[in-house]
Amino acid sequence: MIGVGKAKQYSNVLDKPLSKGKQEVSLSAFSFLFSELVQYNQTQVDNIAELERRLEDAGYSVGARVLELLCHREKGNRRETRLLGILSFVHSTVWKVLFGKVADSLEKGTEHEDEYMISEKELLVNRFISIPKDMGTFNCGAFVAGIVRGVLDGAGFPAVVTAHFVPVEGQQRPRTTILIKFAEEVLRREARLG
Amino acid sequence: MAAVYSLFIINKSGGLIFYKDYGSSGRMDTNDSLRVASLWHSMHAISQQLSPTVGCSGIELLEADTFDLHCFQSLTGTKFFVVSEPGTQHMEALLKVIYELYTDYVLKNPFYEMEMPIRCELFDLNLSQAVQKDRVALLGR
Numbered sequence: 001m002i003g004v005g006k007a008k009q010y011s012n013v014l015d016k017p018l019s020k021g022k023q024e025v026s027l028s029a030f031s032f033l034f035s036e037l038v039q040y041n042q043t044q045v046d047n048i049a050e051l052e053r054r055l056e057d058a059g060y061s062v063g064a065r066v067l068e069l070l071c072h073r074e075k076g077n078r079r080e081t082r083l084l085g086i087l088s089f090v091h092s093t094v095w096k097v098l099f100g101k102v103a104d105s106l107e108k109g110t111e112h113e114d115e116y117m118i119s120e121k122e123l124l125v126n127r128f129i130s131i132p133k134d135m136g137t138f139n140c141g142a143f144v145a146g147i148v149r150g151v152l153d154g155a156g157f158p159a160v161v162t163a164h165f166v167p168v169e170g171q172q173r174p175r176t177t178i179l180i181k182f183a184e185e186v187l188r189r190e191a192r193l194g
Numbered sequence: 195m196a197a198v199y200s201l202f203i204i205n206k207s208g209g210l211i212f213y214k215d216y217g218s219s220g221r222m223d224t225n226d227s228l229r230v231a232s233l234w235h236s237m238h239a240i241s242q243q244l245s246p247t248v249g250c251s252g253i254e255l256l257e258a259d260t261f262d263l264h265c266f267q268s269l270t271g272t273k274f275f276v277v278s279e280p281g282t283q284h285m286e287a288l289l290k291v292i293y294e295l296y297t298d299y300v301l302k303n304p305f306y307e308m309e310m311p312i313r314c315e316l317f318d319l320n321l322s323q324a325v326q327k328d329r330v331a332l333l334g335r
Contacts, residue, residue, distance in 0.1 A: 016220065032302060039304045132313065
């Protein structure tokens, strides 16, 4: 019978105000959890590409949920329908809720029309992670790339999203760039909308 | 003159998992550092047993003519110790800082295997910064 009293209190769930959400969680607790996530997935795969894919999938489901929640909470049940709109939604709104800050930069790829990049000097998930030399270019930011893909896919902007380390001049640590490559149909639709 | 000669981290069974020397004095080869580590582990354990005080947690400071050895043992039995110039101050604080770096950059790293030698780029980076800062603070005084 647990919960009966509660259900009566809000006879209509839509009357209940949506909670603002917990503003901050412990970074240590998150880091340990994320570390376990990576370690668990590592036991399930036999190559690095597979590990990257699994982390991305884990992020994808986070992204899909985050989109749903934020559209309801921050945007009054509306979602972005234009390319630049959704990109800045990811870059600012999503990033702020997930990482407590706006992403360092959002740029358009110089070589290809359909590529956009979100860069972070120090991605939160990578804060305590050192990649061993034998794992090459593997980046745990794949999880964040998955989140971005989840948000974009849910909003109707299918894209291929990958995370890369990019060395910065004069800095010991490389920054992480989330590379977003939109599907052809997205660009065609965007061109039609003008 | 370097204040800190070298830093050791040993796991709960006495194996050396991290060794770094700073400056020229007291430099050791791999075999010697391993020997010092396991020797210290045993001495620490024996001192705990021999101590007349109840609930003794082992040697914290060893003072010799040519060096001081400060030791800090975490709750899980990992020991951190620095060999420094005699009379160097604030080594306890430095050890705490190093412990903090260990919990952050080693234990939260999914690619680190417990009780195994530490090979984490971020740990090395932050460690050298912490020791450097300590050295600057010493020179400033």
